[in-house]
Amino acid sequence: MAKEIERKFLIDLNDAKRLIDKYSSSLSYIKISQTYLFNSNSRIVCDFHRNMWLVSMLRSEVTIEIPFSSSLEDHDSEQLRLALDVCSGEKPEIKDLQACDKSSFRFRLAKGKCIFTFKRKVPDSEIAVYEFEYAVSLSNTSTKELLLKSPGCIHKTRYPIVLDEYNSKSKPVVLELDVFDHSDFGPYLECEFPTEGESRAFDFARFNVGKELSHLKGYSNKELSMKLINSDTCN
Structure with missing residues (x-):
């Protein structure tokens, strides 16, 4: 288990492009697809007797x-x-995932790998979450296809920007610029920190960011996924 301490901001698309241009000489990018799990598309069992998660796609x-x-x-x-x-x-099942606004369950596909993640909000913190991550085998090609075609699957390009001048004593400071394939979302600029104190001290204003989204439920990737699902249902 790890603890994730992250701050996230909206950033104007033109400012995002300027940021990409500024760091283009050392910049790489990662194509990411994320499928979030809800009552409408899955059933999750955490089986402590068999020491495994069981995820059924409905x-x-x-x-x-x-x-x-x-x-x-x-x-x-x-x-x-x-x-x-x-x-x-024997099988403590997580019921009513949609109503559990303090938790999220997702599959992430990136760099040819798949990661299953369970996150739970840390009590008395607006931005910190407990994070449990597990590698998922893609030996069965149908698993990858299933996740990519799942309703609400989010597709985005992530640009990691290493800020050498802001290196923390604990770990390097890396901004993550997420540009979504879905035109109604983002872009977002976010960064993880070792401590909440360092997160509060970091100067995001120099990157011309907009509204802070760190503690706002409606702007999480989970909520974006739900908006896609609802949009598909209405169409």
């Missing part, structure tokens, strides 16, 4: 098994239990 017969052992950090079942707010049981 519009298919596919169940994706994700062992705890595939965690990208040292896995801690007790911390996971606390984050899920469940008691010991």
Whole structure:
């Protein structure tokens, strides 16, 4: 388990383009697709007896098994239990995901890899979340196709911008500029920090950012995914 401390801002598209041009000599980009899980498209079981997540996509017969052992950090079942707010049981199921606004579940496809992530808001913090990440095998090609075609799948291009002049004592400061394929969203400029103090001290104004979105529910990627699902339903 890791703790994610992130601040996020809207940025004008022209300012985003100028930022890309300024750092173009050292800039790379990552194509990202993200599928969020809701009651309408999935069923999630966290099975502490079998030590795995079981994710069933409702519009298919596919169940994706994700062992705890595939965690990208040292896995801690007790911390996971606390984050899920469940008691010991054979199959504590997460019900009504849409109503659980303090948590999110997603699959991310990037650089030929797939990561399953569960996030839970840290109590008494506006911007920090607990984050559990697990590698997912793509040996079955139908899994990738299923996730990409899932309703509400978000597609974006991420530009990581390393700021050498702002290197933290704990870790480098890396701005992440997200430009969405969906014209109604973003762009967003965000950055993760080792501590909340460093996040508050960082000068985002120098990048001509707009409204801060860090603590606003309606601008999370999860909410954007739901807007896409609702849009498809209406059309």
